[in-house]
Amino acid sequence: MKITAIPQFARNLNRAQEVVRILSKYGLADWLSQLNIGFGHGLFRGAEGDRLADVTREARVRLALTELGTTFIKLGQILSTRADLVGLPLAVELSKLQADVPADKPETVRATIEKELRRKVDDVFETFDDVPLASASIAQVHRATLPGGRPVVVKVQHPNIADRIQNDLEIVAGLAELAEKYVQEVRLYQPKAIAAEFSRTLTRELDFGRELRNLDRFIKNFKDDPTVRFPRPYPECSTGKVLVMDLLEGTPVALAGSIGTPEEREELARKGARVFLAMIFRDGFFHADPHPGNWLVQHDGVAGLLDVGMVCQLTPSAREEMEELIISLGSNDAERLTAALMHMCGQAGARESPALTADVADFLGYHFSQPLDKLSIGSALNEITDIIRRHHLILPTNIAMILRVLVLLEGTSRLLNPTFQLTEIIQPFQRKMLTDRLSPRRQVRRLRSLLADWQDLIGKFPDELRDMIQQARSGRIEVQLEHHHLEPAVNRLVLGLITASLVVGSSMLWALKAPPTIQGVSVIAVLGFGTSILCTARLMIAIFRSRHLD
DSSP, X not given: OOGGGSOGGGGGHHHHHHHHHHHHHTTOOGGGGGXXXXXXXXXXXXXXXXOOTTSOHHHXXXXXXXXXXXXXXXXXXXXXXXXXXXXXXXXXHHTTOOOOOOOOOHHHHHHHHHHHHXXXXXXXXXXXOSSOSEEOSSEEEEEEEOTTSOEEEEEEEOTTHHHHHHHHHHHHHHHHHHHHHHOHHHHTTOHHHHHHHXXXXXXXXXXXXXXXXXXXXXXXXXXXXXXXXXXXXXXXXXXXXXXXXXXXXXXXXXXXXXXXXXHHHHHHXXXXXXXXXXXXXXXXXEESOOOGGGEEEOTTSOEEEOOOSSEEEOOHHHHHHHHHXXXXXXXXXXXXXXXXXXXXXXXXXXXXXXXXXXXHHHHHHHHTTSOGGGOOHHHHHHHHHHHHHHTTOOOOHHHHHHHHHHHHHHHHHHHHOTTOOHHHHHHHHHHHHHHHHHSHHHHHHHHHHHHHHHHHHHHHHHHHHHHHHHHHHHTOOOOOOOOSSOHHHHHHHXXXXXXXXXXXXXXXXXXXXXXXXXXXXXHHHHHHHXXXXXXXXXXXXXXXXXTOOO
16 A cells, blocks of 8 residues: 555554544444455454443444544534434434543643733733633633623633644544445445534634634624523634633523423523524524523523534525425425425435335324424424435535424423423414515525526636537547446346357357367357356346346
């Protein structure tokens, strides 16, 4: 194997060996033995350790990722949003991943702040608590006050965490490349694309400046909404590794039982759900992690939303696809919903599978034939995700995030009100989708986009036509044909032609008694007939094994 072909993770050999050792320890490295590469056999077939057979495979995946550290914990958390790729049981298990990172020493934290802000901590803050409120995988949070006494929290990135994550990202990219190249059953799920998306997501999360801009944008989007509050950031004392923002105090939704009366909790659930649905369907920019720890109920009943590092932006086309999905569900139309799923998963124009349509019809019949007060959006979306996975479709990342947010939102809201129905809150948004689709403004916008596309096409057509004519004159026109699964048919056709040729040729040799002969029978003809019989038997066996006699 050439040096230039060695995957990136081989450059971090010690860490790569640790990764494989931990995967083997939890019985998760079986697929590595399928990699047919010379330099890796010794590494991939090392000691396996205990198989931990007393826990499920999903739990072993979670334990292995936890032991591998920050980057792999984040990978697991992101994969927990992709039930369409990893399956619902593993996605649920990965959603339990939490990083238990020891806090940095006070002098280390102060040194980071002073290096980033180029000022002494005591010059920036009136008070600064050296005991952190929490320590997560990328950063830890401290309580402080600004000059004048305003309470804030200071989010400080762990030192050298960016370098460690970058090394791990190279290993993840290398493993993904090997898996896509050598492991056929994994190739379908595009591991290289997933690794690239994960790298982009985690790299963005390392930049606290991006989180600051997210906070500013949410504050602007909800400036007229008194039911929600975001912590205000302070750009003058924030950098890419230090983020200062208002301290929001309140009761986490996880402790819902201590919040007000049942009626008050029901209203809080409705207000919070409306906020998240407005993010998705009104703004197209939403908080992608509405778990109970990120949702506070403040003393005045306002919802306080924290940790906006994980957000998602919808493109106009993605918003239309999501609208079509919601409208198809509401209309209880199996064929329309199947077409929407195919288009959403990048299969527009492909022939729809009858099995997929049947599964979608069964799904609609089960979930949407019951009264709305009995319908669980979370259960329905989990099942549609499972259908997508069974039929080897892959959701776009932003759509997968929306489905996850809706599932989490219903579960979190039911901590406040066990009888909460997300369908009741979605209905007004669904009616507005239909109204907007028919509005003159929307039609004018579509017409402008269509005219722009045609203008671009017409403008490029003369140049494209001239290039085609020049290529035709010079004899450089190339035709590329792409085929799928034709190899078995071609091989059988070739074998059939060879067999027929042997029969014809052997018959002529027999008739002519071509030498050498034994008792007047051509030996070459006999060998030809024998070979044709073997070829015929081989061909028939292959046909019967495939169960496709036609």
